[in-house]
Amino acid sequence: MMWYRQDPFRLGGANQAHLKIDNLSAGYGAFLVLRNLTLEARPGLTVVLGPNGAGKTTLLKAINGLIPRQGTVLLNGEELAEKTHEIVQAGVALVPEGRQLFPQMSVTENLELGGWLVPKAERARRIEQAFNDFPKLRERANQLAGTMSGGEQQMVAVARAMMCAPRLLMLDEPSLGLAPKMVDELLGIARRIADAGTTVLMVEQNVKKALAVADRGYVLERGAIVASGPAKLLARSTVIREAYLGADKDPAPGTPTAAAAVARRKAVATTA
Numbered sequence: 001m002m003w004y005r006q007d008p009f010r011l012g013g014a015n016q017a018h019l020k021i022d023n024l025s026a027g028y029g030a031f032l033v034l035r036n037l038t039l040e041a042r043p044g045l046t047v048v049l050g051p052n053g054a055g056k057t058t059l060l061k062a063i064n065g066l067i068p069r070q071g072t073v074l075l076n077g078e079e080l081a082e083k084t085h086e087i088v089q090a091g092v093a094l095v096p097e098g099r100q101l102f103p104q105m106s107v108t109e110n111l112e113l114g115g116w117l118v119p120k121a122e123r124a125r126r127i128e129q130a131f132n133d134f135p136k137l138r139e140r141a142n143q144l145a146g147t148m149s150g151g152e153q154q155m156v157a158v159a160r161a162m163m164c165a166p167r168l169l170m171l172d173e174p175s176l177g178l179a180p181k182m183v184d185e186l187l188g189i190a191r192r193i194a195d196a197g198t199t200v201l202m203v204e205q206n207v208k209k210a211l212a213v214a215d216r217g218y219v220l221e222r223g224a225i226v227a228s229g230p231a232k233l234l235a236r237s238t239v240i241r242e243a244y245l246g247a248d249k250d251p252a253p254g255t256p257t258a259a260a261a262v263a264r265r266k267a268v269a270t271t272a
């Protein structure tokens with residue numbers, strides 16, 4: 001049976017998604033990008049940070065069944081299917097990097113395609129909900145998606161994913177290429193979606209702003225987690241400050257963050 005909820009932005013309650021990943025390995029052919037990765041996305045907003053090529057997109061693709069994976073992926077205690085359409089039916093939606101809208105179709109048509117599995121009346125109701133949640137899109141309902149600004153297109157992509165009424169929404173670099181004000185707006189939307197009851201797992205390179213809206217975070221480097229924790233603590237951690245926020249002080253020797261920083265430097269050194 002297909003699962004969907006009545007009220008895309010306002011679910012709340014008991015059935016919030018909890019994603020648990022254990023020992024996940026995935027890559028492309030013989031090239032393994034992720035090795036034995038362990039990660040959790042609890043109700044709320046979890047962000048995965050990391051430099052280019054760390055494996056962030058690969059992680060979302062592996063969860064979403066776009067590439068083969070090994071290991072355990074549990075959604076509320078149940079093994080998540082490996083085929084993408086079954087994963088969507090289980091309540092997982094991905095907004096890919098680059099949005100992948102249909103540029104020659106209107107906003108409404110893009111939203112309709114996002115809800116094509118849903119009966120017509122319910123689809124119309126969800127489009128109405130999307131226009132309530134994204135008032136800017138109502139004004140642009142008939143505009144071709146390809147003619148919209150980057151930020152507007154990103155909103156369409158998020159609204160289209162919400163047409164499946166997901167329990168878990170995965171966002172791949174929603175702020176990529178956007179002006180600072182738009183970045184704030186998009187990250188604010190991610191926060192609101194999480195607050196309304198959809199668990200959000202977001203990949204971001206905008207470290208400071210992402211940690212400011214997230215509940216928890218992970219730092220991924222060269223396919224492995226090098227730091228994790230509550231977003232507020234992570235923002236103050238040496239790993240993050242040193243590698244991403246421009247701090248230059250070394251951590252106190254022997255601390256967990258010092259160990260992570262050393263491991264990271266070694267990892268970087270071996271690729272240099």
Ligand SMILES: Nc1ncnc2c1ncn2[C@@H]1O[C@H](COP(=O)(O)OP(=O)(O)OP(=O)(O)O)[C@@H](O)[C@H]1O
Pocket residue numbers: 028031033050051052053054055056057058059205
């Ligand atoms: N289709 C593919 N075939 C082969 N290798 C790939 C493919 N896609 C990505 N890779 C490689 O996998 C590694 C991780 O890439 P991935 O896109 O997951 O990184 P990322 O952390 O999302 O980086 P970015 O922020 O640049 O998107 C990189 O070395 C990349 O070159």
